[in-house]
Amino acid sequence: MGVKLEVFRMALYLSFPVSMFWISNQAEYFEEYVVKRKRQLFPPERETRKEFEDQREHFRKQRDEMMDQMK
Structure with missing residues (x-):
């Protein structure tokens, strides 16, 4: 039984x-986890892009108002 046991153990050691x-x-198996984690670490750009565009529009309005007051 010695050889059969060693063959079984070797198969178990290699198969695991x-x-x-x-x-x-x-x-x-991991696609959902990885995508969720990636979105958590790096939020989609369109959200930050929207904030950037809103801020830019705000500054543009302020600049236009200041230019109107100078005239």
């Missing part, structure tokens, strides 16, 4: 890391 590697590289 190989199966963990295969599972960890399956995109569908």
Whole structure:
């Protein structure tokens, strides 16, 4: 039984890391988590872009008002 036991142990030792590697590289398991985390760390640009455009419009209005007062 010595050889059969060693073959079983070797198969177990090799199959566990190989199966963990295969599972960890399956995109569908982690895609939702990764996308959610990425959006949390780096918010979509259009939200910050909208704020930037609003601020720019605000300054443009202020500048126009000041120019009107100088005339």
